[in-house]
Amino acid sequence: MSILNLPLEFTGAPHNCGRHSPQNTFSSSHAQLSIMTVFSLIIINKAGGLIYQREFQPGLRKLSTNDYLVLAGTFHGVHAITRTITPRLPLQNTASPVVASPGTNAPTTSGYSYPNPGVPASGLEYLETEKFRLTCFQTLTGTKFLLFTDPMTGSVETVMNKIYELYADYVMKNPFYQLEMPVRCEAFDRHLAAWLRGRT
């Protein structure tokens, strides 16, 4: 247990150092695929407030707390816009299996639907640059998980699901965690770090 009580920004984990060292230039992209480099995680509550922010790699440039708050709020807005501008197709007049009663959330009332009827627009899911990929996962309750990873990494979904499970366990099930408030759960930090370290 004592190892886990190290400072949260765990630095110098041997397997992380290799990435930018000279010999790494020879490593094939295939090898990199197996390494899941997670740079950082941001959690935004359903109102667009920042409730969690953390880096997992040493040497990342940090923003000020205020900038993170602005980033969270801005992303929240952009995400909402991307949902609004999702194109919709006129509904084919095929018999729908269920009669839509008033209040049913299937978007049948308007006569237009997304390409896959019944599945609401998700909004922004990926944002990619040369240096990093931002993956956004919005839960059905409206919480958003933003994961910054190396653009070469695959299977971000696995990581995302695990993070959501850890969040459900160590944040939501902590009786003293107040909903929608900033996450200050030491056990969450610990398990998150331990799990990500175990993967790389």
Add this chain to the structure above:
Amino acid sequence: MSTNKASRIGEEIWKTRVDKVNAELVTLTYGTIVAQLCQDYNSDYQEVNKQLDKMGYNIGMRLIEDFLAKSGVGRCANFRETADMIAKVGFKIFLNVAPTVTNWTSDNNQFSLIFDDNPLADFVELPDDGRAQDELWFSNILCGVLRGSLEMVQVQIEAHFVSDVLRGDDTTEMRVSLVRYIEDEMPPEEE
């Protein structure tokens, strides 16, 4: 999503993803809470029902994340799907029971859950003060759990028990009514 598919999902998660605890620990803990509430509120059973519902509501708001994280299911297309999801996945993974969904109203906005088995109520006999049998809904916490968890996924419902074997009824039945879908949080196709 069909009832059968929901059952399979519930069964699968229950077998592989859920940590089990001794059922009697749960039963005794819950029984103690209800008994303590009855004492604290001087057998004002209306108030006890209310408190249980409130406790359940707070549990539901948290539990829903665990449900979603474990099950990985998407949004239900209609209230009938929601009912199956509650009965066959929700109750299955958290209490290992799968109540029957029945008694739909014609507008598909109200249904009943019939519990053949209720782990919360094992060993329980209601106090024979002449009122508990008529006023106390022993398992009322479940109503709150449903209300809280569904509210978090933008479904506002009302839930209450209409019968309980503890009161001498033939069945234990909970009535669940859709109030509305909460639009604020919905994706914008609702306008």
